[in-house]
Amino acid sequence: MKTVRTRFAPSPTGFMHLGNLRSALYTYLMAKSQGGKFILRIEDTDSARYVEGATQVIYDTLAACGMEHDEGPDVGGDYGPYIQSQRKDLYLPYARRLVEEGKAYYCFCTPERLEQLRAQMGEEYKYDKHCLHTVTLEEADRRIAAGEPYVIRQNVPTTGTTSFTDMVYGTITVENDTLDDMILIKADGMPTYNFANVIDDHLMGITHVMRGSEYLSSTPKYNLLYEAFGWEIPVYVHLPQVMRDATHKLSKRDGDAYFSDYTDKGYLPEAIVNYLALLGWSPGTTQEIFTMEELKQAFDIHNLNKSPAIFDATKLAWMNGEYIKAMDEKTFDGHVRPWFDRSAVAGRYDYTKLGRLLKTRIQHFDEIPEMVAFLPTLPDYDVALYTHKKMKTDPIVALDALKDAREALASLPVWDETAIHDALMALIERKGVKNGQVFWPVRVALTGVLSSPGGAIEIADILGREESLARIDKGIEKLNG
Ligand code: GLU
Numbered sequence: 399m400k401t402v403r404t405r406f407a408p409s410p411t412g413f414m415h416l417g418n419l420r421s422a423l424y425t426y427l428m429a430k431s432q433g434g435k436f437i438l439r440i441e442d443t444d445s446a447r448y449v450e451g452a453t454q455v456i457y458d459t460l461a462a463c464g465m466e467h468d469e470g471p472d473v474g475g476d477y478g479p480y481i482q483s484q485r486k487d488l489y490l491p492y493a494r495r496l497v498e499e500g501k502a503y504y505c506f507c508t509p510e511r512l513e514q515l516r517a518q519m520g521e522e523y524k525y526d527k528h529c530l531h532t533v534t535l536e537e538a539d540r541r542i543a544a545g546e547p548y549v550i551r552q553n554v555p556t557t558g559t560t561s562f563t564d565m566v567y568g569t570i571t572v573e574n575d576t577l578d579d580m581i582l583i584k585a586d587g588m589p590t591y592n593f594a595n596v597i598d599d600h601l602m603g604i605t606h607v608m609r610g611s612e613y614l615s616s617t618p619k620y621n622l623l624y625e626a627f628g629w630e631i632p633v634y635v636h637l638p639q640v641m642r643d644a645t646h647k648l649s650k651r652d653g654d655a656y657f658s659d660y661t662d663k664g665y666l667p668e669a670i671v672n673y674l675a676l677l678g679w680s681p682g683t684t685q686e687i688f689t690m691e692e693l694k695q696a697f698d699i700h701n702l703n704k705s706p707a708i709f710d711a712t713k714l715a716w717m718n719g720e721y722i723k724a725m726d727e728k729t730f731d732g733h734v735r736p737w738f739d740r741s742a743v744a745g746r747y748d749y750t751k752l753g754r755l756l757k758t759r760i761q762h763f764d765e766i767p768e769m770v771a772f773l774p775t776l777p778d779y780d781v782a783l784y785t786h787k788k789m790k791t792d793p794i795v796a797l798d799a800l801k802d803a804r805e806a807l808a809s810l811p812v813w814d815e816t817a818i819h820d821a822l823m824a825l826i827e828r829k830g831v832k833n834g835q836v837f838w839p840v841r842v843a844l845t846g847v848l849s850s851p852g853g854a855i856e857i858a859d860i861l862g863r864e865e866s867l868a869r870i871d872k873g874i875e876k877l878n879g
Contacts, residue, residue, distance in 0.1 A: 402434025404606045406460075406467070407595065409441045410452030414459045414657040416709065417610065417640035417648060420674040424637060425608040426465040427675070427697035437602060438470030440481045441595075443588045453481075459657050462667040464690045477602040482594055489589035492597055492627070493550045493582050497535065501626040502582055504538035505529040505551045524578040525551065550583040552593075552619060560618040565635040566702050567611070572618045580619055592616060596623045599632055608635040635699060638678055641706045648709045660714070664737060664763025669718040678707035687720060719761035730757055734766070741767035742774045747860050755852035755860075772845045773861065776869055779846035781876050789834030796839035797877040802829065803840050804870045813863045818855045843873030 406422040408414070429436040438460065440453055457472055469475025479485055496502035506529055516523045530553060533541075542548055554577045561571040582593035589597070599607055614636045624631045642648045648655050654663075660670055672688050680703065681688070681696045688696065722730070727750075734753045738744060743752065752773075756766060771777075784796035791799070806821045826836050840854040844866060850857060858866040 400605055402429055402432040402605050403437060403603050404429040404434065404608055405437040405439050405599065405602065405604050407439045407441050407598075407609070408456055409444065410449060410456060412449035412452040412455055413650075414455060415648075415650075415655055416657060416660075416670075416674060417655075419459065419463070419657050419670075420640060420677060420707075421608060421610055421637050422460065422465060423463070423671060423674055424635075424679065424697075424699075424702070425606075426467075427693055428606055428608060428635070428699055429468075430694045431697040434605075435468040436465070437475070437477070437604070438467040438480060439598060439602065440471055441591060442481060442483045443486075443591065443594055455658075462661070463657075463671050464668070465671075482589075482598065485594075485598070486588060488601075489594060489597055490583060490587070493589075493593065496552070496582070496623075496626055497538075497550060499626070501553050502550050503527075503530045503553055504533060504535075504542070504548050505581075506533065506538075506541060506546055506548050527553070527579060530579075547585045549581045549585055551579040552582055552623065554579050554619065554622060560621055562617060562621050562631070562634060564614065564617070565633060565699055566638070566704050567614060567636055570614065570617070572615075574618075574622075577619055577622075580616075592619065593623070596620050596627075600624070600627070600629045604632055606633045606635055608637060611636040611638050635702070637702065638704060638706045640677065641708050643708060644706075654711070660762075662764075664733075664766075665714070665718045666721050666733075669721040670714070672721075673714045673717045677709065678703045686717070687724075715761040722760060722763075723758055725757070727753075733763060737763045737766045738770070741770055743770045746774060751856070751860055755856055759851050769851050772847050772850060776872065777846040779842070783842045783846070783848060784839055784873075784877065786834070786838050789838040790832055791835050791838050793877050795831075795835050796842070797874065799829075799831070799836045799839040800843055800870050800873050800877065803836060804867060804874070807858070807863070807870070808867055810863070813859070815855050815859045818858050822854065839873070840870065843870045 404425045406425050408418055408422070426436045428434070438456070440456065442453075453471070460467060467473060469477060469480065471478070471480040493502055497504065505525070507525075511528075512525075515526060529551075538548070555574045558574050559571050560574055560577075561569060563569045580592050581590050583589055595607075598604075617634060617636075621631055640648045642652050646652070650656065654660060657670065661667065668690075671690065672693075675688060675693050675697075676686065679697070680701050682701055685696075725733070731750060731753055734756065735749060738749050738752065752770065756769065760766060760769070781793055785792045802825055803822060806825045807818065810817050810821055822836055822840065826833055829836070837854045841850065841857065844854060844857045844861060852860075861869070
């Protein structure tokens with residue numbers, strides 16, 4: 399059997415859309431689940447869209463996600479170059495071959511004529527084959543030699559139908575007369591995507607073409623090109639779009655749609671990959687957390703979902719939280735440190751202790767700055783915080799608790815979690831009150847917020863004796879006032 403060869407063929411736009419990344423992932427998993435090769439090809443023939451540094455973004459994203467490519471511009475391979483602009487001179491001879499066989503033709507129509515045609519035909523617009531019928535090959539060669547601008551168009555048959563089978567969408571048949579004579583070579587000499595993808599996929603020995611479903615409707619035209627060249631048609635796997643809701647694509651306009659939007663917020667690439675894997679593919683079990691290795695084992699192209707995948711940011715956040723919880727302490731420390739350094743606690747407190755409080759409480763690291771803001775600066779809170787029905791506290795209970803707690807804590811010989819815990823528990827017992835009637839007021843006095851990572855004991859330990867007592871005094875003062 400032929401070795402499976404798949405490719406990811408992004409255009410370097412500077413950002414990696416999550417839908418694109420998911421295509422890359424499925425393409426990678428398809429190859430890897432079959433012992434095949436995953437190829438990276440950079441599609442940069444649209445020079446107007448060129449963005450400096452954009453190719454690096456693609457390399458970095460794939461590397462961060464653990465999708466190593468076997469061939470590509472940066473790693474080489476037998477089918478290079480892997481950057482389309484560096485293959486520029488290769489496409490024209492193929493187009494010329496089609497011209498000579500009558501399957502493509504030179505077109506000299508001016509933008510004005512095309513504009514007119516478009517205005518006349520409206521929605522039904524397709525090129526009218528004017529140059530096919532009026533310009534002989536000899537005349538075309540003469541005009542080109544004289545420097546006249548031209549494009550090369552595909553000569554699509556006007557009768558009959560074209561059919562193909564897609565692994566996800568099934569058999570698709572179109573009437574040829576609905577297809578446009580698309581441009582293969584542009585006026586600047588560059589191939590269009592429509593032409594280059596066929597030539598490159600063939601020359602690179604791609605067995606499975608996996609890409610977004612937006613290319614589905616053009617695929618019959620690509621097949622006509624394969625047939626014109628007498629080349630084997632690859633297996634097609636068109637992937638449903640990633641949607642924001644039932645009718646809208648996930649787009650930057652609606653908020654976060656790029657990989658970097660999430661990594662900037664402290665999402666883990668592994669979690670993003672895991673989430674995207676399940677967005678449109680099902681393992682056929684209830685398992686939700688997958689390592690890349692497990693995905694490679696489990697992936698099966700037949701379990702791709704045909705319906706559009708609706709992106710669920712809440713689910714992604716949940717999954718990221720699961721990855722954070724599962725981290726060992728050292729890895730977590732490494733991740734959390736830069737977020738502490740960038741927050742109000744920078745350089746203060748015990749990061750490891752602080753990290754322990756946060757590990758099970760965050761879903762993404764960018765929640766941290768806000769969650770720890772109360773540490774260096776006690777917020778100016780309202781005494782209403784001391785009233786809590788379930789904890790059975792109100793300002794009177796709280797004032798009493800704070801006064802006693804202050805006394806119990808002030809005289810502790812050592813200041814650590816055990817000592818603080820024991821002192822407060824002894825106090826609760828002595829007073830014959832509920833735990834919450836002491837812990838809640840103390841926690842409020844220490845944090846000034848309704849909810850904080852950790853309770854009274856952990857926070858008192860992190861703040862230290864002096865600051866904790868000062869905050870309790872402040873609470874007493876507020877409650878007295
Ligand atoms: N360059 C195209 C894109 O970024 C690739 C489509 C394909 O995979 O063939 O959408």
